[in-house]
Amino acid sequence: MRLDVITLAPEIVEGLRCYGVIGRAFAAGIAELHLHNPRDHATDRYRKVDDEPYGGGAGMVLKPEPVFAALEAIPVSPRRRVLLMTPQGRPLSQADLRRWAREHDQLVFLCGHYEGFDERIRTLAHEEVSIGDFVLTGGELPAMTIINGVVRLLPGTVGTAASLEEESHSALLLEHPQYTRPADFRGMEVPAVLRSGDHGAIARWRAEQQRLRTAERRPDLHARWLQAEAEAGGAANGAMED
């Protein structure tokens, strides 16, 4: 998959290449990352990318011309999707990540910056996406969040196809607790069932923990899970990973 990020701070996004399974996916050519700075498309002597808002007010507004020019300079793949990062967008979900990973061969990220961007930049995007009800100074971290979540779903990046398949049936429940050695750490003991060797009992304990944890921490997800269970005749199961 080809990933293009239009950003005034490419050095931040560049960090994606440096770490872990996502970094290795880029090194292995599973995904390609291309960064584009609107400043390189500014035409005036000072390479100006922002200007004062019409109507007055505090702060500067990202100008449309350098952003349009940056987008227009990017090669177009057959199944491209242009995403605008903004707190005004639709809230991001795991279903979005799966859809983009499955249906598209190119994602272009438009990162807002400064105090805002010219409204006409919106016309470039197929979708506007928010990563949550809070405001960041730019769209770089949201774009990196999405890239991380999409690239881990691409064939060859992470685990086995079977584990992702299991996850896709199961996105509504939180993960059960996990433990490793030692069995007793500062008086905090690993639950006996996990050391019992009884695989059936372990599976039942984990499923129960998932339901309890989800009901306690995310009653909204739990309600959706119950609904899915009812619709599927009891087939909904599994976990949202930490």
Ligand code: ADE
């Ligand atoms: N830009 C600034 N804050 C954002 C958010 N929460 N989601 C997406 N883009 C943003």
